[in-house]
Amino acid sequence: MNTEQQEYISLISRSTHDDILIKKTGWEAINFQEHAHKKFQIIYTLSGTLHVETGGVNYFVPEKHIAWIPEKASHKLSSNSRQVSLIIFYINLNITPDDGKNRFSIYSTNGIIAENLKFIASKGKVITRGKQTDLYNFALSFFNLLPQMTLGADFLLKTLVIPNDSRLHPILNYITEHIHEDLNMEQIASQYNLSVRNLSRLFNTSGIHFSSYVNHLRITRAIELLTDGDNTVQEVAYKVGFNTPNNFNRVFKQVTGKSPKTYIKGI
Template structure:
């Protein structure tokens, strides 16, 4: 984390509970190490995609989606896209009223209604103060409080990748991430890292990782990242992430996301 990022997080922690702070990132690299603050953080991926790590779980947020991060939740942010643009809102919310949706990390899809309201609120500058603009503050706070109930919770995206405690798996999983275009099979992987197939299979199982599902999940996430980068056909992306045919890509994409690649792109 650089000095500018540290200064901004310090500013967030000093922000009044009656202020909504707004930050817009340009077309820039996103790589923010673990940090926490008392404010709720609502991240809108205007362009590009985002990875949010909370504890040992890495969540994936596609383009035109929202990451809802409750206050006092330690998290890391990064992106594998060439360029990423975000709109981030920081605010205080009283979640003691029994609304469980406010208390949990979630990923939401933005329809046109949600997107237009986010853009309207973001157009009001870097902060909205209750004292200065009480009506605007009340509207924005009410909108964010209702956001979990008016947005589509992208449940499939919560079936994300757990970072295993066993350090022996870390280089293996990094290898999978870097070689998605190859025909990844357990026997070849075991030989490459000096394991027997039986021992490597046991290592995956003990960490709660299903090998084929994990690989397919990585491939589909990378495909969604490539969608956001643009410049490639669906067929080119399918081959680049390791599928031998577009039909196979379409089938696995639907299994993981619940929709076809074309439907997903239109949904964005």
């Protein structure tokens, strides 16, 4: 986390209950270490993709989606996209403890939602109730209604759980770093001086299915590459470790419910 990011988190802490803070990132790297703040954080991925780690789970937020982070929720933010642009809102919402809005969520957007987000963001860095009453009330009502205006993001809620067993952490990091290669249990077990049986037991006790985990990582990375726009679907298929584009298309549709071309057209 750089100095500017630290100063902005401090600014959130100093803001009043009736301030809505708005931050726009440029085409920059995103790397916020674990932190929390007193307001709800609502992030719109204008361009690029985002990873949000919270509650021991790593969530993936594609382009043109919304990450809904409740107040006081500890979280990390990062991105593997070459360049990423975000619109971030920090707001106090009067929500009861048992309300579903107090859970981390990922939402897809539509034209109406996107235009309202851009409209609110165009009004400056801070919206204050006392000085901009009508605008403040509009923004407050919009964000309170936002979860009802859009469906959840389907496959995106199938998240990657970060295991408590520290023995798996370097193994999962290795898989992530070598996702473009032909990975299998035998090779990875050998890499870490384990038997295939013992490695399988480590995965099973942590609730991780090896092939599903690898496929999820590959499709996540594929979406990042497709969003950057520098590669064809066929090039992306090989870059994320698939032997043939047909196999890539099949797995992509299994995970997202859409073909790669249909998915990209929709964002």
